[in-house]
Amino acid sequence: MKFFSRRFWGNALIALGIALFLAVAYDSISPLFPTDPGGGALTWVENLFKKSPEGQDDAQDSRRPPERRAPRAMPANAAAQGLLTLNVHNTKDNYHLWVWRVKPGKKTGEKVTVEIAHAAPGEEGGFYIIAFADRNGDGNPDREIARSEFLTSEEAGKYSSFSFNCPDRVIFVGCTWPGSKNTRVYRGSGGWPGSDPDFDDRFFHVVNGFETQSAGPAYTNLKVAFPD
Amino acid sequence: MGTEFNILSLMAAGAILAGVALKGVFTLPRYRITRRKTILALAVLALLAAGFLGASGGVGDAFNRNLGTVLEPWGKAGRQLGEWVPAHASLLRQVGLLLAGAAGLWGLVKSRRKAFPLILLLLALVFGLTGAVLLSQWNFTWGQILLALGFAYALAAGIVSAPKRRRAPMEKALGKPNIPGSPLAGMTGPVLLALIVLLAFALRAWQIGDISLRFDHYETDYSRQALNILQGRHNPRLWTSTIWRGLGHYNFSPVYSYCVAFFFRTLGVSLASLRLTAVAYGTASVLLAYGIFNILFGRRLGLLSAFLMAVSPLAINYSRIGLLLASTQTVSLLVTFLLLRSLLQRSVTSYVLLGISCAFAGYFYSPAKYPILLSAFLVVLFIFFHRGYLRRAWVGLILAGLVIVLIGEMLHIPVGEIMAPKFAGYESVWHRTRGHHYTPQADYVRGAPLVWENFQLLVRSFFYDRKFNYDPWPRGNLFFGPVIPVLTLLGIGFSLGRLKSINYRLLLFFLAAFLIPNLLSRPPVMVRRMMVSWPFIFCLAAIPLSQLIGQGRRALGRGGSTMLAALVILGLGAHASFNWHVFLHSREHAGRWEDERHFDDYLLNLEAGGRLYVVPISDLSRKTIEFRFLDREGRPNRQYRFIRAEEIAPLARELGQGRERGVIFTATGKASLPVMRRLARETGGRLEKPVDPHGRRIGYALIYSPEETVTPQADAAHPGQ
Numbered sequence: 001m002k003f004f005s006r007r008f009w010g011n012a013l014i015a016l017g018i019a020l021f022l023a024v025a026y027d028s029i030s031p032l033f034p035t036d037p038g039g040g041a042l043t044w045v046e047n048l049f050k051k052s053p054e055g056q057d058d059a060q061d062s063r064r065p066p067e068r069r070a071p072r073a074m075p076a077n078a079a080a081q082g083l084l085t086l087n088v089h090n091t092k093d094n095y096h097l098w099v100w101r102v103k104p105g106k107k108t109g110e111k112v113t114v115e116i117a118h119a120a121p122g123e124e125g126g127f128y129i130i131a132f133a134d135r136n137g138d139g140n141p142d143r144e145i146a147r148s149e150f151l152t153s154e155e156a157g158k159y160s161s162f163s164f165n166c167p168d169r170v171i172f173v174g175c176t177w178p179g180s181k182n183t184r185v186y187r188g189s190g191g192w193p194g195s196d197p198d199f200d201d202r203f204f205h206v207v208n209g210f211e212t213q214s215a216g217p218a219y220t221n222l223k224v225a226f227p228d
Numbered sequence: 229m230g231t232e233f234n235i236l237s238l239m240a241a242g243a244i245l246a247g248v249a250l251k252g253v254f255t256l257p258r259y260r261i262t263r264r265k266t267i268l269a270l271a272v273l274a275l276l277a278a279g280f281l282g283a284s285g286g287v288g289d290a291f292n293r294n295l296g297t298v299l300e301p302w303g304k305a306g307r308q309l310g311e312w313v314p315a316h317a318s319l320l321r322q323v324g325l326l327l328a329g330a331a332g333l334w335g336l337v338k339s340r341r342k343a344f345p346l347i348l349l350l351l352a353l354v355f356g357l358t359g360a361v362l363l364s365q366w367n368f369t370w371g372q373i374l375l376a377l378g379f380a381y382a383l384a385a386g387i388v389s390a391p392k393r394r395r396a397p398m399e400k401a402l403g404k405p406n407i408p409g410s411p412l413a414g415m416t417g418p419v420l421l422a423l424i425v426l427l428a429f430a431l432r433a434w435q436i437g438d439i440s441l442r443f444d445h446y447e448t449d450y451s452r453q454a455l456n457i458l459q460g461r462h463n464p465r466l467w468t469s470t471i472w473r474g475l476g477h478y479n480f481s482p483v484y485s486y487c488v489a490f491f492f493r494t495l496g497v498s499l500a501s502l503r504l505t506a507v508a509y510g511t512a513s514v515l516l517a518y519g520i521f522n523i524l525f526g527r528r529l530g531l532l533s534a535f536l537m538a539v540s541p542l543a544i545n546y547s548r549i550g551l552l553l554a555s556t557q558t559v560s561l562l563v564t565f566l567l568l569r570s571l572l573q574r575s576v577t578s579y580v581l582l583g584i585s586c587a588f589a590g591y592f593y594s595p596a597k598y599p600i601l602l603s604a605f606l607v608v609l610f611i612f613f614h615r616g617y618l619r620r621a622w623v624g625l626i627l628a629g630l631v632i633v634l635i636g637e638m639l640h641i642p643v644g645e646i647m648a649p650k651f652a653g654y655e656s657v658w659h660r661t662r663g664h665h666y667t668p669q670a671d672y673v674r675g676a677p678l679v680w681e682n683f684q685l686l687v688r689s690f691f692y693d694r695k696f697n698y699d700p701w702p703r704g705n706l707f708f709g710p711v712i713p714v715l716t717l718l719g720i721g722f723s724l725g726r727l728k729s730i731n732y733r734l735l736l737f738f739l740a741a742f743l744i745p746n747l748l749s750r751p752p753v754m755v756r757r758m759m760v761s762w763p764f765i766f767c768l769a770a771i772p773l774s775q776l777i778g779q780g781r782r783a784l785g786r787g788g789s790t791m792l793a794a795l796v797i798l799g800l801g802a803h804a805s806f807n808w809h810v811f812l813h814s815r816e817h818a819g820r821w822e823d824e825r826h827f828d829d830y831l832l833n834l835e836a837g838g839r840l841y842v843v844p845i846s847d848l849s850r851k852t853i854e855f856r857f858l859d860r861e862g863r864p865n866r867q868y869r870f871i872r873a874e875e876i877a878p879l880a881r882e883l884g885q886g887r888e889r890g891v892i893f894t895a896t897g898k899a900s901l902p903v904m905r906r907l908a909r910e911t912g913g914r915l916e917k918p919v920d921p922h923g924r925r926i927g928y929a930l931i932y933s934p935e936e937t938v939t940p941q942a943d944a945a946h947p948g949q
Binding site: 006007009010011012013014015016017018020021023024026028029030032033034035092093096128147149150179190 | 233236237239240241242243244245246247248249250251252449452462463464465466467468469480482485638639640641847872
């Protein structure tokens with residue numbers, strides 16, 4: 001390498017320019033990336049050697065057995081409204097659907113009324129009440145059978161209801177909300193409170209006809225009734 | 229981006245320019261070709277930038293109009309050719325046989341043994357193409373026999389033409405970019421490449437908003453993401469999801485979202501701008517295909533492959549759809565290109581770029597996972613089986629690894645998990661019953677016949693069906709045209725004959741690696757997942773043509789080679805023209821997405837002003853309507869309201885009583901014609917029943933206009949009575 005050659009200094013200047021350009025680019029784009037330093041490659045390598053990684057996403061947590069936890073004591077006015085939880089969860093566009101299976105034997109009629117509480121007023125807490133059936137008998141939802149209009153409420157904690165008829169024995173009810181929005185929902189961790197809840201503890205968050213994914217246990221302010 | 233950004237960027241650019249000047253790139257004679265190539269590249273970039281601006285419609289319709297004066301007649305010529313060739317098939321066969329015989333005899337007389345590969349190649353082409361003609365006439369027995377004979381002759385041509393000398397070092401054996409005296413040496417090759425890239429762009433960008441008419445809500449999902457970004461509401465958590473990206477709804481690709489946002493910012497919000505993102509990726513794919521095959525085989529085959537890809541209706545169509553499809557192909561080809569450069573050309577920079585590409589490849593549609601897996605596999609293979617590779621490449625390998633770690637740490641993204649998700653952990657073929665219904669329990673025994681069924685479907689689609697439509701979710705439609713499948717078969721035969729050469733081995737390996745895993749999908753998914761293998765298919769198809777010119781030069785000399793090259797160019801021109809006709813004049817219905825597009829277009833063409841109520845086809849079709857009603861700044865440009873079917877009657881009465889102009893437009897599935905007729909009579913509205921070009925009814929419109937109010941009929945029955 002000739003230290004005083006034009007080629008050497010030319011290459012050095014080019015390298016300097018590229019380094020400066022990369023620094024400027026990094027400075028510009030880094031706000032667009034997550035700020036949490038926990039997601040890097042070193043963390044991944046560390047996780048390889050951990051036996052049971054903690055803090056898994058809902059979407060990845062499909063094997064853990066459900067843990068039944070005692071529900072926290074609810075304020076009196078919330079309980080009077082029929083709310084099971086006041087814990088508001090920001091979905092942050094991570095999932096757009098959750099439906100729970102109505103336990104066998106709980107469905108007593110063809111007419112179904114579903115009620116779900118809004119965790120925020122307006123569109124932020126808006127959702128479509130949705131129901132699926134299990135038509136291939138595998139125990140998972142596969143066919144959408146009912147969907148409400150987009151439902152909103154003027155204040156948080158109010159229930160919206162939707163009724164439909166369905167002859168299927170196994171149904172899944174819950175709600176779905178538009179993508180690209182940080183819709184808020186009520187979400188309690190653990191199994192459903194009460195001694196004989198109407199729903200399974202795990203919920204399905206991906207149902208697309210070919211694949212289903214479940215997660216949980218979790219519950220929300222959801223009621224189902226069979227008026228017939 | 230503030231002043232500091234601009235100043236520092238200018239300083240960086242200045243340093244690079246000063247460095248380049250100091251090295252003498254602007255003045256020294258040895259950089260003359262580099263200077264010319266740079267000027268050519270800048271000119272192409274400038275033309276492309278102008279093309280993007282024109283195609284977006286931001287500066288009027290001159291782009292579509294001017295390009296149309298060339299492309300429309302070209303498509304018509306392709307249509308005439310498609311009618312003329314079958315009508316004169318016997319004449320063409322005789323002329324072809326005569327030419328092949330004459331070339332073979334000429335070669336035998338001129339150079340005897342050197343002419344054997346050319347004669348075998350000519351026989352392969354004659355038998356292969358005749359077999360294809362017979363197959364198209366449903367003569368399966370003789371068609372298949374002649375195809376098999378063509379394959380055998382191509383194999384023999386490969387074996388006979390293999391160099392007998394001791395093998396040269398690997399990197400010298402690959403690619404012959406600058407053979408002195410070759411017609412493609414110097415600037416001819418780059419100029420041809422520039423023309424192919426511009427042609428690819430023109431075919432992909434012309435009338436981008438209107439061909440095809442299909443437009444689905446998955447495409448608008450990315451427009452929503454991009455608009456959120458432009459409004460400062462980006463979602464950094466998209467970078468942390470390690471699930472492979474689907475085509476919409478969930479798991480949006482942040483990389484693609486930012487690309488769409490960039491196009492919206494620079495070209496304005498429109499359907500054209502949304503799709504031009506895919507056009508950019510599709511055009512880059514053509515360039516990368518050239519890069520890959522230039523490394524493996526040299527300029528001639530690189531150019532031929534790039535041309536076949538540029539004019540393929542399948543590639544054109546998928547590059548005009550605003551989904552992750554084209555970008556996934558581009559990223560996969562980029563990883564493959566950098567991998568080949570790293571492995572075969574001792575380029576440390578390529579290793580660094582390969583690391584960067586792999587780190588972000590997980591943010592694309594699932595087939596992008598295969599190049600990462602292949603990169604790891606080939607690197608390991610070279611380490612163990614290629615003497616001296618590790619000694620030569622250890623710096624590059626370490627740098628690639630470091631770059632991956634650095635990206636993960638500095639950008640806080642889980643690069644490792646993105647690059648190494650559960651490979652092939654979930655393939656839909658194992659979860660299907662014989663009737664193609666989903667089951668959660670994987671069954672590998674039950675799935676095996678379905679893999680065979682998929683394979684048969686591909687073969688049938690490849691050789692016989694030749695169907696093309698604009699829908700990216702067709703049930704296994706895989707249009708390559710009448711010539712490409714035969715040439716691919718001959719290319720495979722020739723490559724098998726040359727299996728001792730590493731470039732042919734790599735070509736067949738990549739084709740298998742990008743094709744075979746996709747047999748584990750559902751048929752419609754299989755077609756779009758095998759996008760990455762298309763360039764390799766085009767390269768195999770180009771091999772007989774390239775060899776014809778190359779062997780022609782060896783056997784017939786310069787004159788004969790020029791004649792054969794002219795015939796090949798003529799054939800390619802005809803092929804391109806027919807392909808363009810297939811794309812341009814496709815009349816196959818593109819499914820529900822086309823129906824929805826007609827619905828949206830009718831709404832858009834309604835006279836502005838007054839009230840507009842819409843009962844959409846479904847909740848999801850609201851998305852496309854919302855997008856189409858945006859102006860170039862991304863703001864709604866018209867007041868309208870979505871209503872339920874039950875609201876039609878009260879709103880119609882309200883509009884009938886008022887003095888304001890108003891329209892209620894409903895999907896046909898949401899209201900019946902008798903009810904709408906009765907409502908029109910009762911409320912004094914005018915009922916329109918628009919139909920699409922296929923004669924399908926688009927919807928029902930109740931139009932209320934004060935100047936043309938029809939007197940309501942007092943005795944009209946009440947809806948519901």
